[in-house]
Amino acid sequence: xxxVRPLCYVTSAVFKSxxxxxxxxxxxxxxxxxxxxxxxxxxxxxxxxxxxxxxYADVDGDFSATADYLDKIIERVHKNYPELKVDRIxxxxxxxxxxxxxxxxxxxxSSRDGKAFRNxxxxxxxxxxxxxxxxxxSPAHAMEIVQQAPGDVDIAFESDLKVKSLMDLVExxxxxxxxxxxxxxxDGLKEKxxxxxxxxxxxxxxxxTRVVGILRVDYQRAFVAPGNEKTTVPGFDxxxxxxxxxxxxxAYHGLLQALPNAKCSTEGDLQWVEFDAPxxxxxxxKPVLVKNAKSGRVFVASSKAFVKEYLSEKNRDxxxxxxxxxxxxxxxxxxxxxNALTYVSSALMxxxxxxxxxxxxxxxxxxxxFDIMLQLLPEGGIPFAAQQVNLPDGLYYASFAQASHKTxxxxxxAVGPALVASVAASAVTRLLAHASREPEPAPFDFGGDKxxxxxxxxxxxxxAVDDTSDPNSTERxxxxxxxxxxxxxxxxxxxxxxxxxxCPFCARVNPTLxxxxxxxxxxxxxxxxxxxxxxxxxxxxxAQAARxxxxxxxxxxxxxxxxxxxxxxxxxxxxxxxxxxxxxKARFNRALDRGTYSKAIQDxxxxxAQxxxxxxxxxxxxxRKLVGAHPLERFSAxxxxxxxxxxxxxxxxxxxxxxxxKLMATASKPKPHKD
Numbered sequence: 241x242x243x244v245r246p247l248c249y250v251t252s253a254v255f256k257s258x259x260x261x262x263x264x265x266x267x268x269x270x271x272x273x274x275x276x277x278x279x280x281x282x283x284x285x286x287x288x289x290x291x292x293x294x295x296y297a298d299v300d301g302d303f304s305a306t307a308d309y310l311d312k313i314i315e316r317v318h319k320n321y322p323e324l325k326v327d328r329i330x331x332x333x334x335x336x337x338x339x340x341x342x343x344x345x346x347x348x349x350s351s352r353d354g355k356a357f358r359n360x361x362x363x364x365x366x367x368x369x370x371x372x373x374x375x376x377x378s379p380a381h382a383m384e385i386v387q388q389a390p391g392d393v394d395i396a397f398e399s400d401l402k403v404k405s406l407m408d409l410v411e412x413x414x415x416x417x418x419x420x421x422x423x424x425x426x427d428g429l430k431e432k433x434x435x436x437x438x439x440x441x442x443x444x445x446x447x448x449t450r451v452v453g454i455l456r457v458d459y460q461r462a463f464v465a466p467g468n469e470k471t472t473v474p475g476f477d478x479x480x481x482x483x484x485x486x487x488x489x490x491a492y493h494g495l496l497q498a499l500p501n502a503k504c505s506t507e508g509d510l511q512w513v514e515f516d517a518p519x520x521x522x523x524x525x526k527p528v529l530v531k532n533a534k535s536g537r538v539f540v541a542s543s544k545a546f547v548k549e550y551l552s553e554k555n556r557d558x559x560x561x562x563x564x565x566x567x568x569x570x571x572x573x574x575x576x577x578x579n580a581l582t583y584v585s586s587a588l589m590x591x592x593x594x595x596x597x598x599x600x601x602x603x604x605x606x607x608x609x610f611d612i613m614l615q616l617l618p619e620g621g622i623p624f625a626a627q628q629v630n631l632p633d634g635l636y637y638a639s640f641a642q643a644s645h646k647t648x649x650x651x652x653x654a655v656g657p658a659l660v661a662s663v664a665a666s667a668v669t670r671l672l673a674h675a676s677r678e679p680e681p682a683p684f685d686f687g688g689d690k691x692x693x694x695x696x697x698x699x700x701x702x703x704a705v706d707d708t709s710d711p712n713s714t715e716r717x718x719x720x721x722x723x724x725x726x727x728x729x730x731x732x733x734x735x736x737x738x739x740x741x742x743c744p745f746c747a748r749v750n751p752t753l754x755x756x757x758x759x760x761x762x763x764x765x766x767x768x769x770x771x772x773x774x775x776x777x778x779x780x781x782x783a784q785a786a787r788x789x790x791x792x793x794x795x796x797x798x799x800x801x802x803x804x805x806x807x808x809x810x811x812x813x814x815x816x817x818x819x820x821x822x823x824x825k826a827r828f829n830r831a832l833d834r835g836t837y838s839k840a841i842q843d844x845x846x847x848x849a850q851x852x853x854x855x856x857x858x859x860x861x862x863x864r865k866l867v868g869a870h871p872l873e874r875f876s877a878x879x880x881x882x883x884x885x886x887x888x889x890x891x892x893x894x895x896x897x898x899x900x901x902k903l904m905a906t907a908s909k910p911k912p913h914k915d
Contacts, residue, residue, distance in 0.1 A: 277296075277298040277345065279364050283345050283362050283634075284347065286347075286360065286631075286636055287361075288349045288358065291349050292350050292357070292644060293350035293644050293645050295349075296345070296346075296347040296348075298344070298345045299346065300344045303340050303341045304335065306331075307331040307335040311331045314331065334413065336371075337370075337412065337413050338371040338413070339369060339371025339374065340373075342373055343363055343365060343366075344366055345364045346361070346362065346363045347361065347362050348361045348645045349361075349645070350644035350645045350646065352644075355622055356622050356642055357640075357644040358573060358638070358640055359637075359644060359645050361636070361638075361645070362636050362637070363635045364633055365634045371409055372409065374402075374405060375402045375405055376579075376630045378400055378402075378579060380575070380579050380629045380630055381579070382576070382577055383398050383577075383578055384398055384452060385397070385452060385454065385561060386561055387561070387562055388560065389550065390549060390550070391561050391563055391564035392558050392585075393454045393456045393583075393585070394455055394457045394584065394585045394588040395453070395455040395583070395584050396455075397453050397580075397581065397583070398451070398452045398581050399451055399579070399580035399581070399582075400449075400579045401447060401450060403444055403447035403448065404444055404445055404448040429444070438491050446484040446488075447482075447484065448484075449482055449484045450482075451481065452481045453478075453479065453480045454478070454550065455476060455477070456478075457474055457476050457588060458474065460475065460868075461474070461475025461522070461524060462474050463475065463519060463520070463522040464520065464774065476542060477541075477542050477549075478541060478542045478546070479541040479542070479547060480539070480540050481539045481540075482537070482538055484537075485536065485538040486531055486536035486537075486538065489529070489531040490531075493511075493513070496513050496529070497513075502516075503515075509534040510530055510531070510532055511530065511533060512528060513528065513530070515527045515528070520854055524543065525542055527540070527542060527543075528540075528541050528543065528547060530547055566587075566623035567583055569640075571625050571627070571640065573638070574625070574627050575627065575629050577629070579628050579630050580626075580627065581626070581627045582624075582625065582627075583624070583625045584623060584624040584625075586622055586623040622641075623640065626639035626641070627639075714864065715864065715865070716904075717860060717865060717907055717910065718863065718907040718908060718910065719736050719907075720847075721734055722769070723767045723770075724795040726766060726796065727765030727766050728764055728765050730896050731762075732763045732764075732882065732883050732886035732887070732896070733760070733764045733862050733879050733882045734764075734765055734862060735764060735766045735767065735859055736860040737766055737857060738769050738770070738771040738844070738853050738857065738858040739768060739769070739771065739857050740770075740772050740773050740776055740783075740856040740857075741772070741778075741779055741783060741806065742772070742777075742779040742782065742806060742809060743773065743779070743856045743857065745856065745857055745868065746856050748869045749869035749870070750800075750803055752870070752871065752872050755872050756872065756876075759872075759876070768795075768799070769847065769848070770786070770787070770840075770845065771845050771856055772841065773856060778810060779809070780838070780841065781811065781832065782814065783841045784832055784835065784841060785828075786799055786802060787831075787836075787840060788831035788832065789821060789823060789828070791827075791831070792823050794821050797821045801820060802817065805817070811832070851865070853865070853867065857869060859875075861875070861878050861882060862882045862886075862900065863907045864878055866878065
């Protein structure tokens with residue numbers, strides 16, 4: 241049965257509700273009234289209000305108040321401690337010179353977009369811009385790199401640069417604070433540079449300018465650093481340009497012409513200085529210095545071809561940056577015009593991560609430091625872009641990044657000190673170890689054996705290498721046959737392979753070679769020769785292990801084991817593989833202990849050098865050179881041509897077993913061997 245409440249209960253509830261309502265109205269009337277900031281609307285219109293992060297601060301008058309406070313402190317110090325001879329700096333006047341007192345308000349916002357954030361910031365300025373704020377007074381404009389940079393670049397940036405304006409400001413402040421002594425600080429800038437009629441001050445006078453830079457990283461073209469055979473450098477295309485530097489180019493042009501490795505030429509408005517300083521394994525690197533006589537712009541680039549690719553659409557085989565998927569995603573809400581733009585592709589980040597991760601893996605202290613550093617690196621698949629725009633009412637900044645403004649702030653407050661603490665702990669550990677006369681941990685060496693391994697790890701995840709081999713070349717080299725081999729007993733095509741058991745490309749091409757033998761069972765034979773690269777620390781010993789297995793008729797079994805376990809090629813690992821392959825363990829160990837086959841390995845490597853096969857894998861297909869882990873189709877195209885050539889020779893009377901000898905008779909001879 242439903243309960244019926246008496247009327248008195250209902251009446252009581254109504255009066256209680258009315259009482260609460262009256263109390264709320266009284267409290268609201270007595271509460272203080274907050275006046276909204278007069279600058280909030282002007283800042284908020286540039287931000288994403290209601291996103292994941294929103295910060296706003298009205299700073300109108302705050303800087304002036306701080307300057308007044310500092311002036312009072314300086315005055316009291318001067319009054320109470322005259323012996324300190326504190327300079328009477330007027331903080332408020334200095335602030336006025338810098339123009340910071342014209343910053344009225346600032347705001348930040350971050351809105352999530354998938355795994356990334358769209359960050360914005362705006363600083364509202366007063367109408368009377370001066371000092372530092374004048375550096376942001378030039379109007380925004382279209383960014384050149386958007387249409388000129390190739391779409392596959394990894395880094396691109398363009399920025400207005402106000403070096404002259406900044407120097408004028410610094411000189412003015414120095415003179416205001418220090419008088420004649422302040423002026424003397426800049427006297428050295430007026431001296432002429434050696435060999436020219438220009439001073440640093442004159443050069444700076446041209447540097448209210450624009451800078452552009454682009455970088456395309458290509459780990460397929462990695463090479464050994466000159467002077468440090470244990471360090472691998474990734475291949476790259478790079479370009480950097482500065483407007484208004486024609487006078488500097490002209491001042492040094494005569495000196496450049498006198499250099500023995502410099503070649504000067506002119507093509508239309510462009511004056512070129514090409515430098516011929518070949519680096520082994522990096523034939524693509526031919527630095528150039530270029531001046532556009534019409535615009536006064538000066539370029540420094542890794543090659544002439546890359547400058548032309550940037551300057552002219554007809555020299556570009558890829559769409560411009562504006563059409564790149566990463567760029568369009570990252571800049572979807574950017575303003576069409578800006579004063580600075582930076583872009584980093586999503587492909588670059590994983591390469592950096594894979595390169596950094598192995599560093600210090602054998603050093604506990606270094607590993608702890610790098611573990612923290614890796615937390616600061618963005619994840620793969622997320623590009624980065626940022627723009628700065630000078631607007632009539634202030635300075636606007638936008639970015640597309642993995643971190644929000646909040647995360648960036650917390651990282652600075654938390655991760656930064658943690659990184660410092662990690663380094664400090666490492667230093668303390670080493671000091672304590674030294675003080676207690678314990679063996680000190682091995683120092684971490686960026687140029688040591690681990691750095692090349694890290695570079696190799698990067699290369700291992702890259703696409704198959706496409707070296708400088710000319711696919712249309714029919715040049716034939718007189719390469720001798722030798723080494724362990726497999727395939728047809730009377731082949732029409734002999735392939736000599738120079739390989740390295742620690743090389744990721746060599747491991748990658750193995751399945752392709754197996755496919756070739758299956759495709760051409762009666763026509764192709766493959767010979768294996770060793771070429772352990774100097775920056776692969778375990779490759780030489782692995783080659784000796786394979787040679788020792790060869791003496792026990794187990795080469796190909798050991799060959800497959802070594803490539804299958806490429807990350808584990810230390811002595812203990814090799815002994816385990818010998819056991820797995822059923823080798824005579826004592827005989828195997830004796831060969832490694834004595835270096836029985838080291839001379840044979842060195843002879844193979846010397847032969848590779850005679851034919852300029854510095855990289856691995858390198859193949860000579862009936863003497864025709866092909867470098868890199870290419871797909872089956874590339875090998876097949878050359879093999880089919882060679883089979884056709886062999887059949888022509890046989891039709892003319894050459895016996896099948898003599899085809900290779902006949903081809904070698906007219907082949908290019910190797911370079912003389914140098915000890």
